[in-house]
Amino acid sequence: MRLAITNGRVIDPAQNIDKITNIYLSRGKIAGIGDQPPEGFNADKELDATHKWIFPGLVDLQARLGEPGNYYAGSIASETKAAVAGGITSICCPPDTTPVNDTQAVTELLQRRARQAATAFVMPIGALTQALKGERLSSIYALKQAGCVALSQANNPIQNALTLKNALEYTASHDIVVMLRCEDHQLKNNGVAHRGSVSTRLGLPEIPPSAETSALARDLILVEETGIRAHFSQLSCARSIEMITEAKQRGLPITCDVAIHQLHLTEMDVLGFNSLFHVSPPLRSIQDKQALLNGLKTGIIDAVVSDHTPIHKDDKLLPFGESLPGISGLETLLPLLLKLVNDYELDLITAIRSVTHNPATILGINTGSLKNNQSADLCILDPKGYWTLDPENLVSEGKNTPFKGWEFIGTIEQTFFQGRPVYRNPTLPK
CATH class of the missing domain: 2.30.40.10 (Urease, subunit C, domain 1)
Known part of the structure; x- marks a missing residue:
């Protein structure tokens, strides 16, 4: 037609x-x-x-689609429908599925389900290590041949520096993007909230900014040594933006992203113990939020992601620290970006570039633009x-959004x- x-x-x-x-x-x-x-x-x-x-149809670098393994919280069919309801036509799904996407078979399963849904372009991200355990490398060649557009450890970053160095050195020869989530598990120490006055007041286990920044410092050094195509995912701290800025000024060819909720919410939103605000990395200070927004304005932050994580309501009704972290974000990615534009916090072109051209360029794919052919x-x-968000009207199976009534x-x-x-x-x- x-x-x-x-x-x-x-x-x-x-x-x-x-x-x-x-x-x-x-x-x-x-x-x-x-x-x-x-x-x-x-x-x-x-x-x-x-x-x-x-x-152009939006490109989301981080969205969980519920399968394989988490069907009760969503499926590729339901979540790709949610994506296009939010203007998203290309979606990267991280490898922390059940089973983990560390084999050609799982990658092909995801692609087959996406073709059956025929609603959006689903791009699998392969696991850097088997079962995301951070020990033995996955078959990177097979994952790339099967159609994985990048590799990552999802929310399970490799803790052993030597293991990570060896993994990055091997990956460098395969010309594929490695997405790095920076988090030191020892410093995180099972925390659930940003270290600050709010976590102290509420008595919640804390996650200091150093859990992110110390891991980022290590990873930047290893990226520079190995020469891989590195993308840093879900940054949350002001100091992280300073470190990325310094690395880019030195000419290190790296990119990074931020989750859209980090540009709107802060630790103050946790005061009500509402588990809908439980995310990983945690919501941080007002100063951190402003630094992230400034990083996006100046081009230090390349992309904005939904970090879509559909969660069954029973898993969000638990006490804050026991609930599963995550937000249903596919249908609010563009609205929240446009809210920043309407509030004069961000210009329209920068906002749209961060969810179209830039993420497509990071992956090296021909989407995210309206070019001929x-x-x-x-x-x-x-x-x-004009509209008001009602979680029950979300197309996604996950109704876990903290933006009710916005x-x-x-x-x-x-x-x-x-x-x-x-x-x-x-x-x-x-």
Whole structure:
């Protein structure tokens, strides 16, 4: 089918495009952008996008999809539907599934389920070590050949420095991104909250910033020695941003991301003992939050992720320290970014770049833009649409969001994947 989407504000940071124009889709690909259609293009259908914004489909570097193993909290079918409801068309799923994605068979299972769902592009991340135990390397060549776009230890970083060094040296020869989550388990010491006045007042086990920064310092040294393509995931501390800044200024070719909730929430939100605010790494100080936001503004932080973790309500009804950490974030990634834009905390182009062009560039994949002949993955947004978040209205099986009752401006009206409409806002007239 050939579709012309007309009169919309097309925003594509990859091409420095921000203008009111038309976009043309043909056979699942982008056929062109401009006031006039490409030569020989005759639209089968026209969609008027006057007063609407058109973005590339978002690329999320960190989202758990519930399977294999955690079906009661979500599935690839349910969570990819949630993704496109939030404008996300490309999703990286970390390897901490059950069983762990440390074999070609598990990678192929994920891809097969994603093809069956046919809603979004699911990109498996392979386990760096077998069973994520941080001991023996996985078969990295087999994982890459099977379709893994990166390797990581998810939330189980390798604690032994020699083991990590050997793993990175071996991985360097395979030209694949290694995603590093920096956390020293001894310094974490089973903590659940940021070390500060709030954790002291509540009597919650603490996680000091040094649990992250000490591991980051070690990992930066090893990355420099081994020359791998390193991406640092889910940074949470002001000092971490300083260290990444220093490393980039020295020319170290590294990238990093932050979870969207870290740009809105702080340790103060934990005061009510509400386990919906239990995340890993923990919500930190107001100063840390501001440093993260400044890092995104200045380009030190390359990408923003949802860190989507659907959790059954029973596992969130437990006391704060006993509950599972995580937030259902696919459907709030873009709204929370746009809230920063609407509050004049962030400019629109930087916001969209952090969830489209930059994450795609980090992975080296041809998505996250509206370039000619690329997959027609895009979303159409009403920038004046007003709505209030009700967890029960989330498409995701995970209703575990701390943003209940938050008011947002900007609604996803439609999402296209490979040129096909895969989401249409139910509030639109039929």
